[in-house]
Amino acid sequence: MxxxxxxxxxxxxxxxxxxxxxxxxxxxxxxxxxxxxxWSGFSFIHYQQLFADTRLLKxxxxxxxxxxxxATIAAFIGTIGALFLDSFHNKKNLNVFSSLNNVLLxxxxxxxxxxxxxxxxxxxxSLGFVSVLISHIAFSIPIVLLMVLPRLREMDNTLIIAARDxxxxxxxxxxxxxxxxxxxxxxxxxxxxxTYSLDDFAVTFFVTGxxxxxxxxxxxxxxxxxxxxxxxxxxxxxxxxxxLLVLAYYLYTTYSDKKARLTK
Amino acid sequence: xxxxxxxxxxxxxxxxSFDNNQILKNISFEIATGQFYTLLGPSGSGKSTILNxxxxxxxxxxxxILFDGKVINNIPAENRRVNTVFQNYALxxxxxxxxxxxxxxxxxxxxxxxIKAKVREMLALVKLEAFENRAIQELSGGQKxxxxxxxxxxxxxxxxLLDEPLSALDYKLRKQMxxxxxxxxxxLGITFIFVTHDQEEAxxxxxxxxxxxxxxxxxxxxxxxxxxxxxxxxxxxxxxESNIINGVMxxxxxxxxxxKDFENLDAGMQLNEPVEVVLRxxxxxxxxxxxxxxxxxxxxxxxxxxxxxxxxIDDDGNEWKVQATNxxxxxxxxxxxxxxxxxxVMRFNESEDDFDARIESYEGE
Numbered sequence: 001m002x003x004x005x006x007x008x009x010x011x012x013x014x015x016x017x018x019x020x021x022x023x024x025x026x027x028x029x030x031x032x033x034x035x036x037x038x039w040s041g042f043s044f045i046h047y048q049q050l051f052a053d054t055r056l057l058k059x060x061x062x063x064x065x066x067x068x069x070x071a072t073i074a075a076f077i078g079t080i081g082a083l084f085l086d087s088f089h090n091k092k093n094l095n096v097f098s099s100l101n102n103v104l105l106x107x108x109x110x111x112x113x114x115x116x117x118x119x120x121x122x123x124x125x126s127l128g129f130v131s132v133l134i135s136h137i138a139f140s141i142p143i144v145l146l147m148v149l150p151r152l153r154e155m156d157n158t159l160i161i162a163a164r165d166x167x168x169x170x171x172x173x174x175x176x177x178x179x180x181x182x183x184x185x186x187x188x189x190x191x192x193x194x195t196y197s198l199d200d201f202a203v204t205f206f207v208t209g210x211x212x213x214x215x216x217x218x219x220x221x222x223x224x225x226x227x228x229x230x231x232x233x234x235x236x237x238x239x240x241x242x243x244l245l246v247l248a249y250y251l252y253t254t255y256s257d258k259k260a261r262l263t264k
Numbered sequence: 265x266x267x268x269x270x271x272x273x274x275x276x277x278x279x280x281s282f283d284n285n286q287i288l289k290n291i292s293f294e295i296a297t298g299q300f301y302t303l304l305g306p307s308g309s310g311k312s313t314i315l316n317x318x319x320x321x322x323x324x325x326x327x328x329i330l331f332d333g334k335v336i337n338n339i340p341a342e343n344r345r346v347n348t349v350f351q352n353y354a355l356x357x358x359x360x361x362x363x364x365x366x367x368x369x370x371x372x373x374x375x376x377x378x379i380k381a382k383v384r385e386m387l388a389l390v391k392l393e394a395f396e397n398r399a400i401q402e403l404s405g406g407q408k409x410x411x412x413x414x415x416x417x418x419x420x421x422x423x424x425l426l427d428e429p430l431s432a433l434d435y436k437l438r439k440q441m442x443x444x445x446x447x448x449x450x451x452l453g454i455t456f457i458f459v460t461h462d463q464e465e466a467x468x469x470x471x472x473x474x475x476x477x478x479x480x481x482x483x484x485x486x487x488x489x490x491x492x493x494x495x496x497x498x499x500x501x502x503x504x505e506s507n508i509i510n511g512v513m514x515x516x517x518x519x520x521x522x523x524k525d526f527e528n529l530d531a532g533m534q535l536n537e538p539v540e541v542v543l544r545x546x547x548x549x550x551x552x553x554x555x556x557x558x559x560x561x562x563x564x565x566x567x568x569x570x571x572x573x574x575x576x577i578d579d580d581g582n583e584w585k586v587q588a589t590n591x592x593x594x595x596x597x598x599x600x601x602x603x604x605x606x607x608x609v610m611r612f613n614e615s616e617d618d619f620d621a622r623i624e625s626y627e628g629e
Contacts, residue, residue, distance in 0.1 A: 162354035164341045165319055166368040166419055176367075180358040
């Protein structure tokens with residue numbers, strides 16, 4: 001019993017420590033003053049400022065457009081890559097390619113960012129939305145591949161044989177048997193790529209140019225002159241959105257778990 | 265078989281190897297339309313390989329495979345008029361029962377109402393009318409098996425291939441599915457080629473059995489032919505229980521084993537040719553010592569429900585398996601009785617053609 005109380009309070013302490021900065025940040029977004037030190041009263045002034053700040057809102061929109069398009073394209077390319085890798089019957093080749101993929105996953109963002117900057121400069125490619133998009137797609141593909149490949153390898157091969165036996169050609173097998181089978185992993189890869197893209201600072205910082213910025217880069221450049229509470233308001237809103245997403249995910253998984261158990 | 269009727273499938277000297285390992289060795293046979301065939305053999309005997317060659321999942325290294333008289337070696341699997349029921353069912357998990365069965369007809373671009381009628385007809389055939397909208401995960405093993413059969417038949421194949429489809433079912437369900445499969449085959453009148461390693465299943469279901477071992481067809485014939493007249497040691501041992509004893513053919517219709525001469529019904533062999541003699545356990549009777557052809561001692565006895573399985577040892581030390589309806593007692597001395605028709609003599613290394621020719625030579629008289 002005592003052990004349990006000790007354990008619980010330990011976990012609680014950790015949670016509080018982790019959440020304190022965020023709670024602090026959210027609380028101050030409602031401060032009527034302009035700085036983080038000293039509470040001068042409750043107000044929505046920073047939210048009003050935020051919604052009036054068209055530059056920031058445009059950047060927010062750009063960030064989401066970038067994330068959705070890079071994750072979609074990466075999901076597409078990554079899935080095709082996984083399908084090709086899965087068709088390798090030589091285990092050695094497969095392992096080599098999987099390892100090369102994992103190297104990309106663990107290599108620091110700074111390395112990727114700098115290398116893309118060098119590449120774009122050598123090619124004389126102008127830096128902007130397209131260069132950022134290309135780099136985001138590039139670092140997202142390995143993520144999708146990591147999610148999709150195991151599912152493909154686990155897939156029961158006789159399903160494909162059975163479909164062929166019933167008269168299906170390669171295209172039909174792919175669209176009606178294989179893709180539905182690996183769809184959950186493609187979605188998981190897409191969502192993971194989406195969050196990576198939304199989060200990314202280092203790669204974007206190197207390859208973006210004039211006229212295009214993402215939220216993290218913008219916040220970083222503004223923060224150098226001291227964080228305005230408008231940023232707090234924006235962060236609070238984004239935090240709320242993440243909370244909602246987690247909640248939705250939780251409800252979705254418990255519902256499908258229940259369904260899976262009932263149908264067994 | 266009637267010579268005028270073209271065989272639906274014909275193998276001409278078909279061979280196949282993997283990594284210098286000969287899986288099939290120069291196989292030739294014919295399959296007639298509307299019959300229930302079984303490929304029977306232990307695992308690794310090549311029986312599933314034959315099925316995969318017919319369905320097009322594998323292609324032969326040598327020889328020709330004919331379907332309705334045309335060579336199909338280079339025709340891809342999706343364009344062959346055969347369908348397969350797989351051992352693990354291979355049902356599409358993301359589709360309902362209806363969509364699984366409708367998969368083939370949809371690919372053939374059948375009109376929608378026809379597809380619906382076809383699926384209903386097939387589900388009725390396998391007694392799953394009410395299961396159209398079920399998810400595959402909701403079905404039991406037996407129900408999945410039925411959906412797999414319905415799905416394969418919905419494509420209206422000329423030949424249905426069944427790759428050990430019942431091996432995952434429990435004993436009772438297996439028995440039931442055996443007779444149902446047989447009934448479905450008779451009703452549709454198409455050819456079934458069934459692969460199994462279960463000899464009981466093969467004997468119960470088939471019109472014609474091919475016994476495979478070591479990449480070759482050891483013997484083919486009706487279940488009764490194969491059971492009563494196995495051509496070699498492997499077939500005699502694999503099909504049913506048997507006592508196989510070395511002997512010598514003294515002359516036509518007289519064989520010597522365990523030091524005694526016995527009248528039998530086999531002929532056409534050389535004088536004093538060494539042979540193997542087969543006696544089925546159910547053909548042997550335990551009788552009082554003075555009435556027996558041989559005298560044996562009961563060594564072991566176990567109850568099998570409908571009979572007692574008895575192991576007896578003769579005075580030369582040979583083991584005899586006997587199936588008796590009445591119990592005996594371990595250690596008892598009893599007589600062993602059998603008639604001339606219960607003795608089956610096999611020559612060493614006799615091919616199936618030679619065997620048939622020999623039988624014809626004296627049975628035709």
